[in-house]
Amino acid sequence: MSGTKVIIAGCGIAGPVLAILLKLKGYSPVVYERGDGLSKDGLSLWYSMQSQCSPTTIIQANGARVLSLIPGLLDDLTYQSFDQLVFYSALAGSEGELARTDAPAALREYAGTDIGIAGIRRPHLLRTLLATAQKHGVDVVFGHQLVGVDEVEGEERVKVRFANGAEDEASFVVGCDGLHSNARACLFGKEDATFTGLTQTGGISPIPDVYKALGPSMVNIFGDGVHLIAYPINDTQISWAITQREAEARETWRDMDEERQRAFKSGSFSRLPCGGGELVRTADKIIKFGLYDRPELKAWHKGRVLLIGDAAHPTSPHLGQGANQALEDVYHLARLLVKHNPTAAPPSTALLSTVFTELEGLRISRTSMLVRKARIMGEMRVVDGAERCQERDANVRAMWEGKSRMKGNVEAVRALYADLLDHPFEVGKSEV
Numbered sequence: 001m002s003g004t005k006v007i008i009a010g011c012g013i014a015g016p017v018l019a020i021l022l023k024l025k026g027y028s029p030v031v032y033e034r035g036d037g038l039s040k041d042g043l044s045l046w047y048s049m050q051s052q053c054s055p056t057t058i059i060q061a062n063g064a065r066v067l068s069l070i071p072g073l074l075d076d077l078t079y080q081s082f083d084q085l086v087f088y089s090a091l092a093g094s095e096g097e098l099a100r101t102d103a104p105a106a107l108r109e110y111a112g113t114d115i116g117i118a119g120i121r122r123p124h125l126l127r128t129l130l131a132t133a134q135k136h137g138v139d140v141v142f143g144h145q146l147v148g149v150d151e152v153e154g155e156e157r158v159k160v161r162f163a164n165g166a167e168d169e170a171s172f173v174v175g176c177d178g179l180h181s182n183a184r185a186c187l188f189g190k191e192d193a194t195f196t197g198l199t200q201t202g203g204i205s206p207i208p209d210v211y212k213a214l215g216p217s218m219v220n221i222f223g224d225g226v227h228l229i230a231y232p233i234n235d236t237q238i239s240w241a242i243t244q245r246e247a248e249a250r251e252t253w254r255d256m257d258e259e260r261q262r263a264f265k266s267g268s269f270s271r272l273p274c275g276g277g278e279l280v281r282t283a284d285k286i287i288k289f290g291l292y293d294r295p296e297l298k299a300w301h302k303g304r305v306l307l308i309g310d311a312a313h314p315t316s317p318h319l320g321q322g323a324n325q326a327l328e329d330v331y332h333l334a335r336l337l338v339k340h341n342p343t344a345a346p347p348s349t350a351l352l353s354t355v356f357t358e359l360e361g362l363r364i365s366r367t368s369m370l371v372r373k374a375r376i377m378g379e380m381r382v383v384d385g386a387e388r389c390q391e392r393d394a395n396v397r398a399m400w401e402g403k404s405r406m407k408g409n410v411e412a413v414r415a416l417y418a419d420l421l422d423h424p425f426e427v428g429k430s431e432v
Helices: 014-024 061-067 103-110 122-135 182-188 258-265 276-282 322-340 349-381 386-400 410-421
Strands: 005-009 028-032 056-060 084-089 096-101 117-121 139-141 146-151 158-162 167-170 172-175 194-206 217-223 226-232 237-245 286-293 305-307
Touching (some): 005 167, 014 122, 014 322, 028 167, 056 122, 061 322, 061 410, 096 386, 103 410, 117 122, 117 237, 122 139, 158 172, 194 349, 217 386, 226 276, 237 276, 258 276, 258 286
Parallel strands (some): 005 028, 005 172, 084 217
Antiparallel strands (some): 056 117, 084 096, 146 158, 194 286, 217 226, 226 237
């Protein structure tokens, strides 16, 4: 006898992970993705709609522990864990190192997996999650854009409608369909994303010799009106992104044409010190995108339909917690379903209300806090004028003073990274 059917909208990161965990607990999840399937090069409209849109993702200790609940998944992923954080100033007359710390390596000692903080290519992560879901018997259907969800009157089920005219039904629906969530629009109405005033321009480059000498490190370079972050994603490649303040100009964003890429590679950023310029000059392909927010939701569900991940709480990338918070959502939803519905029987509307409301009580305050922290971090990193830049650089030095050597100091690591060590569960204490 098949288990309770669940429709999951979105085959990004949260969708397939949730599907696998529900499958392991006796449910019958089906994942519907609006984008097309994989092309020969492993990319597709599916991939292009998954992010804001960096070609790479940061996985941190909290998210990695959720991934570790799926047997063998972390072994199938190619990623690069970082050993240290290094901070540089690019201000004229003050160029050089501000601080460095082995905090990521120290975090990894207590994280419960080989990941404290790690970089990974997003297409590789998406392909692996898709393959793993299918290996576990999860049906994944591409080319289906959600346009309507309707609870069937007098019955405890939901009817889902798609743009191509197809329909399906399930006991409940989970929307994991990202920043431009159709599930969210169905529940709470269409709303415009708000431009934050910041853009990112980035790419993937060969790791420069100057960074090879550091070992696997996340590098931050602070300039006047600009911030560059770079981190390795494997043994030979490094991902980087430059954040700056600009007017909104969507028509010039996304993939740059060859002429604009050449101009960027030879422009002012190509002369950034501390290895930054080499990243710009040697990038294989450069993309540009704006950073957007959506209004904070006071509830993530209506009836038998729930939102999680970026569909519920999209965030700017400055803390590297977007994917990780979506994975925390997945863990707690699976945990609460196990807690309140251990047999995976078709849940009543009242039972789902209990699960969804308890999830919101746990997660809305935490995700809202991290969204605010990410905004503040972006504002702190990108400042203009010599005086404000010098103040920012001084704050970076002060933030990491006395923290250059943290390995083996469990109290110091816990004080710095309690957020990543205690959530969504402590090492060895999963309830899923």
